[in-house]
Amino acid sequence: MTPDAKTLYPTSTEEASAMLADAAARGLTILPRGGGSRLNWGNPVTACDLIVDTTRMDQVIEHVAGDLVVRVQAGARMGDIAAALAKAGQEIALDVPDDATAGGVIASGLTGPRRLRYGSPRDLLIGVTIVRADGTVARSGGKVVKNVAGYDLGKLFAGSAGTLGLITEATFRLHPLPGARSYVTASYPSSADAARAVADASGSALTASAVELHRGPAPDGPVQVGALLEGSQAGVGSRAADMVALLGSDASASPETPGWWLARKRVPDGGTLIGVTFWVSALESVLGTIAGQAREFSLTPVVNGSAGAGIVHVGLGPSADPEVAARFTGALRARLSHTRGGVGVLTAPEPVRAALGDHGGMTGTVPSLRLMKAVRDQFDPEHRMSPGRLFGQEA
Amino acid sequence: MTAADLTPRMTAVCGAANVITDPLELRTYECDGLTSHRATPALVVLPGTAEEVASVVKACAENGIPFVARGSGTGLSGGAVPHSEGVLIVLSRMREIIEIDPVARRAVLEPGVTNLAVTTAAAPYGLFYAPDPSSQVICSVGGNVAENSGGAHCLKNGFTVHHVTGVEIVTPDGELTWLGDGTGVGAGLDLLGAFTGSEGTLGIVTKIVVKLLPAPQTVHLVLAAYDTLADGGRAVSDIIGAGIVPAAIEMMDALAIEAAEAAVACGYPQGAGAVLLVELDGPASEVEAELTTVRELCEAAGAREIVMADDPAERAGIWKGRKAAFAAVGRLSPSYIVQDGVVPRTALGDVLGRISAMSEETGIRVANVFHAGDGNLHPLVLYNDASESETAAAEELSGKILDACIEYGGSITGEHGVGVDKSRYMPKMFTDEDLDTMQLVRCAFDPAGLCNPGKVFPTPRLCGEVPGPRRDPHPAVASGQAEIF
Ligand SMILES: Cc1cc2nc3c(=O)[nH]c(=O)nc-3n(C[C@H](O)[C@H](O)[C@H](O)COP(=O)(O)OP(=O)(O)OC[C@H]3O[C@@H](n4cnc5c(N)ncnc54)[C@H](O)[C@@H]3O)c2cc1C
Numbered sequence: 001m002t003p004d005a006k007t008l009y010p011t012s013t014e015e016a017s018a019m020l021a022d023a024a025a026r027g028l029t030i031l032p033r034g035g036g037s038r039l040n041w042g043n044p045v046t047a048c049d050l051i052v053d054t055t056r057m058d059q060v061i062e063h064v065a066g067d068l069v070v071r072v073q074a075g076a077r078m079g080d081i082a083a084a085l086a087k088a089g090q091e092i093a094l095d096v097p098d099d100a101t102a103g104g105v106i107a108s109g110l111t112g113p114r115r116l117r118y119g120s121p122r123d124l125l126i127g128v129t130i131v132r133a134d135g136t137v138a139r140s141g142g143k144v145v146k147n148v149a150g151y152d153l154g155k156l157f158a159g160s161a162g163t164l165g166l167i168t169e170a171t172f173r174l175h176p177l178p179g180a181r182s183y184v185t186a187s188y189p190s191s192a193d194a195a196r197a198v199a200d201a202s203g204s205a206l207t208a209s210a211v212e213l214h215r216g217p218a219p220d221g222p223v224q225v226g227a228l229l230e231g232s233q234a235g236v237g238s239r240a241a242d243m244v245a246l247l248g249s250d251a252s253a254s255p256e257t258p259g260w261w262l263a264r265k266r267v268p269d270g271g272t273l274i275g276v277t278f279w280v281s282a283l284e285s286v287l288g289t290i291a292g293q294a295r296e297f298s299l300t301p302v303v304n305g306s307a308g309a310g311i312v313h314v315g316l317g318p319s320a321d322p323e324v325a326a327r328f329t330g331a332l333r334a335r336l337s338h339t340r341g342g343v344g345v346l347t348a349p350e351p352v353r354a355a356l357g358d359h360g361g362m363t364g365t366v367p368s369l370r371l372m373k374a375v376r377d378q379f380d381p382e383h384r385m386s387p388g389r390l391f392g393q394e395a
Numbered sequence: 396m397t398a399a400d401l402t403p404r405m406t407a408v409c410g411a412a413n414v415i416t417d418p419l420e421l422r423t424y425e426c427d428g429l430t431s432h433r434a435t436p437a438l439v440v441l442p443g444t445a446e447e448v449a450s451v452v453k454a455c456a457e458n459g460i461p462f463v464a465r466g467s468g469t470g471l472s473g474g475a476v477p478h479s480e481g482v483l484i485v486l487s488r489m490r491e492i493i494e495i496d497p498v499a500r501r502a503v504l505e506p507g508v509t510n511l512a513v514t515t516a517a518a519p520y521g522l523f524y525a526p527d528p529s530s531q532v533i534c535s536v537g538g539n540v541a542e543n544s545g546g547a548h549c550l551k552n553g554f555t556v557h558h559v560t561g562v563e564i565v566t567p568d569g570e571l572t573w574l575g576d577g578t579g580v581g582a583g584l585d586l587l588g589a590f591t592g593s594e595g596t597l598g599i600v601t602k603i604v605v606k607l608l609p610a611p612q613t614v615h616l617v618l619a620a621y622d623t624l625a626d627g628g629r630a631v632s633d634i635i636g637a638g639i640v641p642a643a644i645e646m647m648d649a650l651a652i653e654a655a656e657a658a659v660a661c662g663y664p665q666g667a668g669a670v671l672l673v674e675l676d677g678p679a680s681e682v683e684a685e686l687t688t689v690r691e692l693c694e695a696a697g698a699r700e701i702v703m704a705d706d707p708a709e710r711a712g713i714w715k716g717r718k719a720a721f722a723a724v725g726r727l728s729p730s731y732i733v734q735d736g737v738v739p740r741t742a743l744g745d746v747l748g749r750i751s752a753m754s755e756e757t758g759i760r761v762a763n764v765f766h767a768g769d770g771n772l773h774p775l776v777l778y779n780d781a782s783e784s785e786t787a788a789a790e791e792l793s794g795k796i797l798d799a800c801i802e803y804g805g806s807i808t809g810e811h812g813v814g815v816d817k818s819r820y821m822p823k824m825f826t827d828e829d830l831d832t833m834q835l836v837r838c839a840f841d842p843a844g845l846c847n848p849g850k851v852f853p854t855p856r857l858c859g860e861v862p863g864p865r866r867d868p869h870p871a872v873a874s875g876q877a878e879i880f
Binding site (some may be wrong): 064065066067068069089109119122123130132136137138139140142143144145146147148149150151152153155156158159160163164175176177179199202203204205206207231232234235237238239242275277278279280281282309310311340341342344363364366367368369370371372374375376377378379390 | 496497498499500501521522542543545549553554556557566572573574576577578579580582583584585586588589591592593609610611612632635636638639640677678680681684685737738739740741766769770771804805806807808809810811812813817821824825826828829830831832833835836837838839840851
């Protein structure tokens with residue numbers, strides 16, 4: 001990032017449009033910024049003349065409780081939005097940090113445990129307003145949940161990491177806040193037992209909102225599995241009892257969030273976080289492979305993630321040798337190709353990123369890269385929006 | 396080179412039996428479920444594999460011949476209307492369920508598989524495929540992906556886009572590639588999300604990975620009869636207001652009830668002005684609590700009769716009336732137009748009032764059968780197509796209904812798609828900039844504009860040369876920080 005990058009603070013879509021049009025006329029590179037919490041994720045941008053900071057576009061524009069929708073400015077903080085919605089007993093069903101902005105959550109495709117039940121930001125987003133690199137303002141979707149008129153630009157912008165344009169407004173579908181929650185947890189000695197528990201819990205008609213897993217730092221240590229049940233007071237109690245029965249004799253239910261829940265969010269500075277995606281039927285082999293390679297490279301990773309939804313995160317501390325971390329990542333890629341998922345590095349310090357060059361880079365092989373680049377070329381022909389952010393290593 | 400000139404090459408790819416050139420046979424493909432738009436294709440091919448589809452598309456692309464994909468032809472917006480100088484690519488021979496992985500809860504499908512066949516194949520594992528368009532017995536999953544189809548039960552479980560985790564496509568230049576890997580957690584741009592619902596304009600789907608859900612423990616159906624649509628509408632608002640998300644909330648008005656009764660004798664309460672169907676599903680303990688609340692709210696809104704059903708046969712009996720409604724209303728009149736507008740749920744009462752006022756004013760009968768839970772209206776405008784003036788009046792009324800939907804912040808289509816039928820309404824809902832921006836995606840996938848041209852957008856965008864990075868080096872590039880995206 002250019003150290004002397006100037007920061008602009010638009011307060012409306014119109015202002016943002018004028019700023020981007022002006023930047024286009026001068027050929028300046030732009031980095032959109034929300035809460036700033038994910039700026040060091042993905043590949044670093046290769047140029048940044050201007051930061052467009054959305055935090056002064058922080059209004060909840062319209063919340064229609066009867067329609068279960070909310071329209072917000074992109075810089076509104078998720079915590080502030082949640083507080084406003086809670087008054088009507090509603091929520092945006094994503095587990096994201098309170099200080100993240102709506103636009104940042106969409107652009108980074110941020111999710112949490114409840115993706116199993118509710119999906120990711122793209123699944124809850126029903127309308128967006130965006131400003132293109134040349135300043136053109138465009139909208140897609142709207143404020144009704146059911147709508148198939150035109151292409152869904154919201155889906156395209158979700159996870160686009162600021163490379164297609166600036167998101168200035170978003171409309172989300174809401175869900176009623178659950179009246180009660182219960183976490184049913186159990187510990188398993190082996191990858192195979194844990195994998196079976198995850199499959200049982202996530203495939204059960206008890207409709208868990210999340211099925212999470214945790215192991216580490218001992219590579220072959222016990223695996224914690226937890227299922228979150230949400231619903232009415234009476235309903236959750238009886239479902240939790242059934243889930244305890246499903247997960248085995250030493251499972252237990254509690255309204256308290258287990259300590260290891262979302263441990264992946266606590267990767268220390270300078271740590272490396274690897275995302276491994278898979279079909280749930282391959283979980284045993286995923287866990288076994290991670291443990292085996294950790295032993296092979298003498299690493300002590302923390303494995304934590306939404307196993308029931310087909311993703312776990314493998315966290316390495318800052319002390320891991322960069323070359324070893326990169327070779328470990330490459331080894332997972334080579335050995336997990338049968339799981340039909342992928343191995344991507346979400347965040348890593350510079351030395352690890354550099355070392356990853358020979359091991360598939362940050363993202364590994366991505367299908368349809370040519371089409372992705374063609375879309376990027378259409379939206380931002382001069383590559384001025386967050387250049388280098390996606391697939392930086394592909395050159 | 397014309398499409399007909401491609402016959403030998405198509406025959407080499409698909410076999411003579413799967414290439415149709417006979418004019419009479421070509422005519423059978425001239426429209427989809429919306430019969431008011433027709434065109435006879437120059438050539439019809441029925442490829443049997445993804446590789447054959449790729450070869451067919453490549454042949455078209457190399458020769459600048461437009462092509463259109465067709466699934467089962469049940470679309471209601473003219474999306475599968477052929478191009479008269481183009482090739483129609485029919486996917487109905489590709490109907491294999493390639494794999495069901497009950498542990499991952501995924502199915503891998505060929506595009507011609509029918510929607511219902513997926514649930515039928517998943518049922519032995521205690522799983523089902525959630526999107527359930529009323530046409531599910533015949534419509535194809537490829538068509539579902541193209542239209543982002545919904546169904547009565549998408550209120551709770553979402554639309555096709557929420558259940559498709561990967562598709563193999565043939566790009567408009569004939570390349571086979573995957574969008575999404577089936578996990579549902581893809582890397583990079585979400586092209587799968589953008590592709591779903593693109594109505595066959597970005598490529599042809601040749602394989603689909605879908606999520607399967609565990610079949611619900613319990614299903615309960617509540618039927619409540621009201622004197623007026625407004626009373627039923629109040630029950631809907633109160634149920635949603637109580638924090639309950641039913642699997643489905645459907646409503647029918649007096650004309651639709653009468654027609655359904657005459658057609659299938661579904662036994663709905665006689666003389667009702669509105670019938671509300673609320674289906675609750677999920678874990679037994681949750682559904683029981685919700686059921687009590689729903690019953691109370693339905694009564695409080697003035698229900699004159701309530702019927703509860705939990706047994707599958709009873710439920711099917713009640714659903715029969717709703718499912719038969721379209722065809723039944725069709726029997727009341729020589730012809731009808733089905734609209735698919737959406738309004739915010741809180742505006743349902745106002746918009747239904749407007750529709751009935753317009754109907755009275757013009758003397759044109761309108762029957763309402765709709766997905767009340769998500770504000771998706773299906774007004775059926777009845778007219779006699781033998782009369783030109785009646786036809787014109789019915790079309791005008793339909794247009795005004797869509798205007799009302801837009802005025803209340805809704806949409807011109809909730810599930811049937813834009814196709815050829817509604818592209819002229821797109822500028823009422825979107826600005827030129829909005830439409831231009833959407834078409835950037837089109838230009839990325841199909842710069843030559845050969846893939847289902849003339850659909851969705853009222854005016855095509857000229858893609859011109861695919862723009863590349865700026866010619867003169869950017870300062871950042873010049874200073875050594877190369878652009879590497
Ligand atoms: C009685 C009736 C009830 C209906 N009920 C509903 C409902 O409840 N909900 C709902 O959403 N819809 C409904 N529909 C509309 C229709 O069934 C859906 O749009 C369905 O998804 C179309 O599938 P199809 O296979 O018939 O597609 P077709 O009509 O053949 O094609 C539809 C569009 O998809 C494209 N297409 C088809 N196959 C492919 C492919 N493999 N790759 C790329 N593009 C492709 C075509 O080019 C066209 O644009 C109903 C239709 C009828 C006749």
